[in-house]
Amino acid sequence: MLNTDINSDGFNSYASVDDCRQFAINRGLSIPNDDAQIIILLNNAMDYLETLNWKGNPTDKAQPLSWPRKDIIKDSREISSNSIPRQIIDAQCYLAIHSNDIDFLPVIPGGKEVLSESIAGAVSITYAPKSKNDLPKLPFINRLLNGFCYSSNTAKICRG
Numbered sequence: 001m002l003n004t005d006i007n008s009d010g011f012n013s014y015a016s017v018d019d020c021r022q023f024a025i026n027r028g029l030s031i032p033n034d035d036a037q038i039i040i041l042l043n044n045a046m047d048y049l050e051t052l053n054w055k056g057n058p059t060d061k062a063q064p065l066s067w068p069r070k071d072i073i074k075d076s077r078e079i080s081s082n083s084i085p086r087q088i089i090d091a092q093c094y095l096a097i098h099s100n101d102i103d104f105l106p107v108i109p110g111g112k113e114v115l116s117e118s119i120a121g122a123v124s125i126t127y128a129p130k131s132k133n134d135l136p137k138l139p140f141i142n143r144l145l146n147g148f149c150y151s152s153n154t155a156k157i158c159r160g
Contacts, residue, residue, distance in 0.1 A: 002039055006084065011064050013042055014049070014084045015092040023093035031097055038096070045095035048104040049088070053150040074147035087144050094140060102136045 002013040015023075017038045024031045032038055050065065056072035059081045067088055070081035079085055095104060 002042060006063075006068055006082070009064065013046055013092070014065070014067060015042055015045075015089045015096070017042070019089055020093045020096050023090060024097055029097050041096035041099050042092060044099040044104070045092045048095055048099075049092055051105070052145070055148060055150060072148065079148075085148065087148065091141055091144050094144070104136060104138075 002016060003010040004013050004016050004019075005011055017035050020031060020038055020042060023029075031041070046065075052066070054066050054069060056069040056079075058066065059068045059070050067084050068081055069079070072079040074085075
């Protein structure tokens with residue numbers, strides 16, 4: 001069961017089944033007719049979203065999910081700390097719809113598949129052009145969540 005009430009202890013999803021259906025309809029995308037299947041897809045999408053490094057701070061330290069958040073400025077505007085931004089809901093819907101095609105949380109043994117190595121003066125390594133170990137590329141999600149998340153190449157540094 002999905003619970004999208006941010007004030008509930010059982011809050012476990014930013015998007016509802018209806019949100020996901022409407023997102024798909026508006027974009028001409030197909031999703032299952034069965035609510036139970038859509039719930040599974042939305043849960044898979046939540047698993048991915050909860051791994052992101054969000055800006056700001058949780059509104060309540062005891063809240064079950066990363067959002068709602070406070071102390072976030074996007075496009076020179078402060079984001080409300082008592083609601084979920086539409087972009088976050090849309091991101092969950094997009095990820096849910098595509099979670100049947102793309103594994104957003106793959107188990108990866110590490111690095112690209114090495115095809116050959118040689119050491120003769122200089123080190124030479126050849127990698128597979130497209131490996132089963134490649135992480136999915138999500139440009140739409142990156143643009144949608146721009147300003148809400150820190151880049152994966154960014155770390156917070158605090159001084160003394």
